[in-house]
Amino acid sequence: MTHATYRTDVPDWTSAPIGGLIRHILERHHEYLRAALPRIEGLAVEAAQWDDKVLALQRTFLELKRELESHLWKEETVLFPLVLALDEARAAGRPAPSSHCGSVANPIRVMEFEHDSAKRALAEMRRITGGYSATGDASESSQALYAGLAELETDLFEHIRLENDVLFPRTAQLEGRPA
Ligand SMILES: [Fe+2]
Numbered sequence: 001m002t003h004a005t006y007r008t009d010v011p012d013w014t015s016a017p018i019g020g021l022i023r024h025i026l027e028r029h030h031e032y033l034r035a036a037l038p039r040i041e042g043l044a045v046e047a048a049q050w051d052d053k054v055l056a057l058q059r060t061f062l063e064l065k066r067e068l069e070s071h072l073w074k075e076e077t078v079l080f081p082l083v084l085a086l087d088e089a090r091a092a093g094r095p096a097p098s099s100h101c102g103s104v105a106n107p108i109r110v111m112e113f114e115h116d117s118a119k120r121a122l123a124e125m126r127r128i129t130g131g132y133s134a135t136g137d138a139s140e141s142s143q144a145l146y147a148g149l150a151e152l153e154t155d156l157f158e159h160i161r162l163e164n165d166v167l168f169p170r171t172a173q174l175e176g177r178p179a
């Protein structure tokens, strides 16, 4: 498969239906986190037996895991249903539905704040591990843990980029506010 062929499979999320973008975030990124977070937690427990550095890493990771689990729940039960309702109203030519959150800008602000917190945790874990570079004498479990965290970082950066830079500005437009 050529690179060009591959690229045509990627929708342009700035113009694709917003419901498709939300489905992509749920299926690609939320499901990934639900599988990866407990898996990495298990790797950290194993690696902590061999590597002192892992104890500090474990604290930051467990806090991030706790925050992300609550973050996913808020997006899935509050923000995303609100975005879909706004999209439906806009398509039907109806006024924006009212919400107990007031403007959708309010839950978006909370999500952006939590994204910043997740990025700080990722930066801290990268610092503790010296850029996830396992030294030659690192145990196999430390190497697996570092690889898992590096993958988590890559996925979470893309997940946050799609929400902050694409989904949230598009949602502001649905509500009739400047992005
Ligand atoms: Fe998300």
Ligand SMILES: [Fe+2]
Residues within 6 Å of the ligand: 071, 075, 111, 115, 160, 163
């Ligand atoms: Fe998010």
